[in-house]
Amino acid sequence: MAGHSEQPRMPVIRDPKDFDRRSGNLLERVIFNNRVLVLLACLLATILLGAAATRIKVNANFERMIPHNSPYVQNYLSYKNQLPGLGNTVRVVVENKTGDIYDPAYLEVMRKINDELYLIPGVDRSWMKSIWLPIVRWREVTEDGITGGPVMPAQFDGSAAEIAKLRANIGKAGIVGSLVALDAKSSMIVAPLLDTDPKTGQKLDYSAFSERLEAKIRTYENDKVGIHIVGFAKIVGDLIEGLRAVMLFFAVSVAISMVFVYLYTRCVRSTVMLVAAAVIGVVWLLGLMQLLGYELDPYSILVPFLIFAIGLSHGAQKMNGIIQDIGRGTHKYVAARYTFRRLFVAGVTALLANIVGFAVLVIIDIPVIRDLAITTSVGVSVLIFTKLFLIPVALSYVGISESAVRRAIADEQKTAQGRSLLGRVWAGLDALTERRWAIPVVLGSIAVAVVSALVMQDLRIGDLDAGAPELRADSRYNRDNAYITRHYGLSSDQFVIIMKTADEGCRLYSSLNKMDGLAQLLRADPAVQATTSLAENVRFVTAAMSEGSGKWMTISRNQSITDGSMSAAVIATPDITNQSCSVSPLVAYLSDHKADTVARILKTAETYAAANNTAPGAAEPVQFLLAAGSAGIEAATNIEVQKSIVTMYLAVYGSTALLCLITFRSLRATIVALIPLVITTLLCKALMVWLGIGLKVATLPVIAVGVGVGVDYALYLLSVQLACQRRGDSLRAAYRRSLDFTGRVVALVGMTMAAGVVTWAWSPIKFQADMGILLTFMFLWNMLGALILTPALSYFLLNPKPRAPLATADAGTESAAPARAAAGR
Structure with a gap:
């Protein structure tokens, strides 16, 4: 971008026949001397990759x-x-x-739904539970010993006698609050899912699975029967359904961006060409994703929006250079070559900064985020071809309308002379290079940074809302989840600790006693609704085998008694341990999965495990391994997010600083470029606290994206400013020169970037709405920070002249004159 300052020195060539086509570097000559081949190659790539893009799948994978x-x-x-x-x-x-579950008509509907769900591909049928399946059993102690059987009577025919048996069996099974609602007005089917579809052998397609749930299960809903479905697969299904609305937002974003570009260029054909080139970049990206085996998921849907916005905003920079040259009388073909010549290196540097901002996300040990990093980096790499090659070549044919050029030159002259609103804004900004304005701006920025740093201390890792925070609070899923939470004693938020022993080691008193101790410790936490474990089942059966005496509600030291209780407990509840009696889960049902709740339960379990785990070679080895269940996995994810955040900051800021050093060849200029980014990051995290948004998988990429893209503004402004200063201009004149030449583009870039994601605020997917709000804030605030802080910081760090006493208004006017004169040349 340093070449901006050299624009007036390039010769005005009105007839392309007078232009030396052998001038420029080898790359420029290859591209512009073979323009038709370049366009044909881009057309062919668009057709081939467009065909591949139509085959890209939309899905998500739990693991x-x-x-x-x-x-x-x-x-x-x-x-x-x-x-x-x-x-x-x-x-x-x-x-x-209209009643309770002991209604024959209801039970028949329940049976049909149970059978429908049982046959849906992807369900692990051997572990599916409901009152209609034999795995759910009742037990009782009689004078002949412990007896039991399936909860649903074998010969159930809907008669009053059979319903009475069912009612009694449900009471004996102890499933009220888990499989049967506390008010007995509903019952639950629990269906574990397989990782792969047994019919196709492919990984489970959550979109298709969710559609089957809607088509085969939800259709039973009417004025008498209500259907409520929760689980990861349903969340993903609803998210994928929401993506259809998000894809419509893409069209809205294109329209908004087109308006901004047109208001800048006032040229229809060049505006259409720029938007078309940006869309082509998205088509290439989607085609490459499909060929590389990637899918679109609720997280990677961010990528096409960003690639479009980045491509359009950078294309506008090319447009700006061509307008300047054509306005001086240069032919559109020559203007396109001049613009390519000046902006190629700086354009590559800017795109490398974008790539770095995304690529650092690879360090986060969550595959979906790594995919986001890789695909976005691929997309930005695509822009090197569409932005740096296709746009200049296309503009060499399309050009800019004469009326648009005249209007642009007139607007620039008014701005340079301070006769327009933008000119008055520019005059106010270049005044920030003076001591009297630079000091309050810098002090104000420090105050904002300090307040934001204090507020961000309350930022939490993980979810802050109950239900599925990925979806809106009033979404169908969260309404279903709220119903289940109200009517069942056990939530779907399970925190599971695995007790690992030697084979048959789970029968030992020492193992069971430790497991029972952990369960009691967890139940003391107010967020734990209940716990279930092998130890609790053994305690219950031991008491039952002793005529139900409460005195025997314990784990006996007598191994023969414990063995008998174990056998009865496993028959009644086969999923409380594995076949070799070496892996036994302890399940804690949490009232919610908020970040603080999960962290507290995790700490309790970790502390207990550290104190009670024995070495594998011990006589009676026992280890408590964390963690399974939805809440346990979320705890692990929160830890990874917390661990990655500092590393991510170091990587993104370190790499951005290195690129700035290479571009500016100045440590002080690099500091000027980075400070606005740091302040915006602090403000963004403070905004997350104020909006009640937690730092999690969905919001973690926002910071890296904001920094990687936000540094473009500094590249635009400081490249021109430093070039002018090195040529001998004063700081104020140099900064005004950069505003006159790139200020409007900086504003346009900020607006088009924000337009690319602001529509997400209305997304039915809440985390996308959160990302849209945060990214819009960062794109706009980075723009404002660069415009305001660059001159103020430059006064302290990039001003080689001795600091004069407080400048007068007249002095300020005089100092601005050279800049205006330079801008008007």
């Missing part, structure tokens, strides 16, 4: 949204096949709106 290298997640993955139902499950609640 790609969790940190695989976390020791807690590794524990879950190691034993998930032995802990069915404690990871990825769907819960379907069937409600009787």
Whole structure:
């Protein structure tokens, strides 16, 4: 971008025949001397990649949204096949709106829904639970010993006698509050999911699975029967459905951006060409994603929006250079080559800064974020071709209308002379290079940074809302979740600790006693609704085998008594341990999965495990391994987010600083460029506190994206300013020169970037709405920070002249004169 300052020195060539086509570097000659081939190559690439883009799938995968290298997640993955139902499950609640579950008509509907769900591909049928399945059993102690059987009578025919048996069996099974609502007006089906579709062998398609739930299960809903569905697969299904609305927002973003570009250029054909080139960049990206095996998920849908906004905003910079040259009388072909010649290196540097801002996300150990980083980096790399090659070549044919050029030159002259609103704004900004204005601006910025730093101390890691925070509070899913929370004693937020022993070691008194001690400790936390474990079942059965005496509600030291209780407990509840009696889950049902709740439960379990775990080679080895269940996996994810944030900051700011150093060749200029980014980051985190947004997987990329894209403004402004200063201009004249030449583009870039994501604020997907608000804030505030802080900081760091006494108004006017004169040349 340093070449901006050289524009007036480039010869005005009105006839392309007078232009030396052998001038310029090799790359310029190859591109512009073969323009037709370049356009044909881009057309061919658009057709081929466009065809591939039509085949890209929209899906999400449970395991790609969790940190695989976390020791807690590794524990879950190691034993998930032995802990069915404690990871990825769907819960379907069937409600009787006109009575209770002991209604023959309701029970028949419940049976049909149970059978429909049982047959949906992807359901782990062997561990599916409902009152209609034999895995759900009752037990009781009689004078002949412990007896039991399936909750649903074998010969159930809907008669009053059979319903009476069912009612009695449900009471004996102890499933009220888990599979049967506390008010007996609904019952639940719990369906663990497989990772792959058994029919296709492919990973489970959550979109198709959710659609089947709607088509086969939700259709039973009417004025008598209510259907409520929760679980990760349903969340993802609803998110994917919401993506359709988000895709419509893309069209709205294109329209808004087109308006901004047109207001800047006042030329229809060049505006259409710029927007078309930006859309082509998105088409290439989607095609490459499909060819590389990537899918669009609720997180990566961010990528096309960003690539469009970045491509359009950078294309506007090319447009700005061509307007300047054509306005001086240069032919459009020559103007395009001049612009390419001046902006190629700076354009590559800016795109590298964007790539770095995204690529650093690879360090986060969450596959979906790594995919986001890689695909966005691929998309920005695509822009090197569409922005740096396609746009200049296309503009060499399309050019700018004469009326648009005349209007642009007239507007610039008015701005340079201070006769327009923008000119008055520019005059106010270049006054910030003076001591009397630079000091209060810098002090004010320090105050804003300090206040933001204090506010951001309250920023929480993880979710801050109940239900599915990815969706709106009034979404169907969250209404279903609220119904289940109200009517069932056990929530879907499960925190699972795995007790690992030697084979048959879970029968030992020492193991069971430790497990029971942890359960009691967890139940003391007000956020824990209840716990279930092998130890609790053994205590219950031991008392039951002793005529129900409360004195025997304990774990016996007598191994023969414990063995008998174990056998009865496992028959009644087969999922409380594995077949070898070496892996046994302790499940804590939490009232919510908010960040503070999950962190507190995690700390309790960690402390207990550290004090009670024994070495694998001990006589009676026992280890408590964290963590499974939805809340346990969320705890591991929160830890990864917290661990990654500092590393991400160091990486994104370090790499951005290095690129600035290479571009500016000045440490002080690099500091000037980075300070506005740091302040915006602090403000963004303070805004998250004020808006009640937690720092989690969905919001973590925002900071890196904001920094990687936000540094462009400094590249625009400081490149011109430093070039002018090195040529001998004063600080004020140099900054005014950069405003006159790039100020409007900086404003346009900020507006088009914001327009690319602001529509997300109305997304049905809440985390996308949050991302849209935060990114819009960062794009606009980075722009304002660069315009306001660059001159003020430059006074202290980039002003080689001795600091004069407080300038007078006349002196200020005089100092601005050279800049205006230079701008008007």
